[in-house]
Amino acid sequence: MTAAQPTPDRVSRSAPGQGAPVVIEARGVEKHFGSFHALRGVSLQVRQGEVVVVIGPSGSGKSTFIRTLNALDPHDAGTIAIDGLPLQGARNLDAVRREVGMVFQSFNLFPHLTVLDNITLAPTRVRRTGKAEAERRGLELLRRVGIEEQAHKYPAQLSGGQQQRVAIARALAMDPKIMLFDEPTSALDPEMIKEVLDVMKELARSGMTMLVVTHEMGFAREVADRILFFDQGNIVEDTTPEAFYTHPQHDRAKQFLSKIL
Ligand code: ADP
Ligand code: MG
DSSP states (O other): OOTTSOOTTSOOOOOOOTTSOEEEEEEEEEEEETTEEEEEEEEEEEETTOEEEEEOOTTSSHHHHHHHHTTSSOOSEEEEEETTEEOBTTBTHHHHHHHEEEEOTTOOOOTTSOHHHHHHHHHHHTSOOOHHHHHHHHHHHHHHTTOGGGTTSOGGGSOHHHHHHHHHHHHHTTOOSEEEEESTTTTSOHHHHHHHHHHHHHHHHTTOEEEEEOOOHHHHHHHOSEEEEEETTEEEEEEOHHHHHHOOOSHHHHHHHHHHO
16 A cells, blocks of 8 residues: 555545645743643644644643633743634634634533524624524534434433534534534543544544544544644644554653553
8 A cells, every 4th residue: 555545444534735724823832820830832733624633641731732722721921823813812812712613521511502502602692693594504513413303402301422412513603613622522421432523533524623632542543633642731742643652752652552552
């Protein structure tokens, strides 16, 4: 097999070219929580269409870093630009948040709203989309994540896997350019993990730029263009899944892999 052919078990999609525009640019990002130094000069470039998996030990700064990318947590120093828009204080905050969808471990759906209302809330309030159009698009997204028939139920009536798929549809309803996932399957029972990963694979195949904190190695191997390994507030490895899983360079990465493999 030549290098140009995709490995058969990989999700087939055209790899983002080196010429694709940089949509996430972080340089020397620092973050403190009181005296605790959570991010120590993190730099990263992600191009449009790339799927980047982020792994690393608990407490290494993975969540903090992706939260700085849509300013859920402001960074203290360094620069972040999303799709060319610099994030500094309140500058570009709304624009950046519209471009960056986020999915958390704990779903975070609004419990008092139906599934469909969870999805149409932001488009109607923030994007000023008409209700009928927002609902049409909401149902289309629910079909895409495979749960159109749950549209009129409340989150508590759904399984965890279904709730997470609603959370993904809700993020997509804002037409983001980038999707951030923070351990999206960690709170799910094993039988529900696959249905969420399948939705994420479809999203990857559609060309979405994705940054995914996950320890799901099957997903990383099949879908990721790059693996970032975090340790003590910085990226210590940035490589391909093949290289990472077969010969990690950093001692901390070797140690980590020996525990999860
Ligand atoms: P990870 O996602 O890699 O497990 P986090 O980014 O959540 O790690 O956390 C990195 C470190 O920063 C941890 O030691 C954590 O306790 C600390 N931290 C995260 N958020 C806060 C906060 N809001 N206040 C104080 N410390 C925090
Ligand atoms: Mg975390």
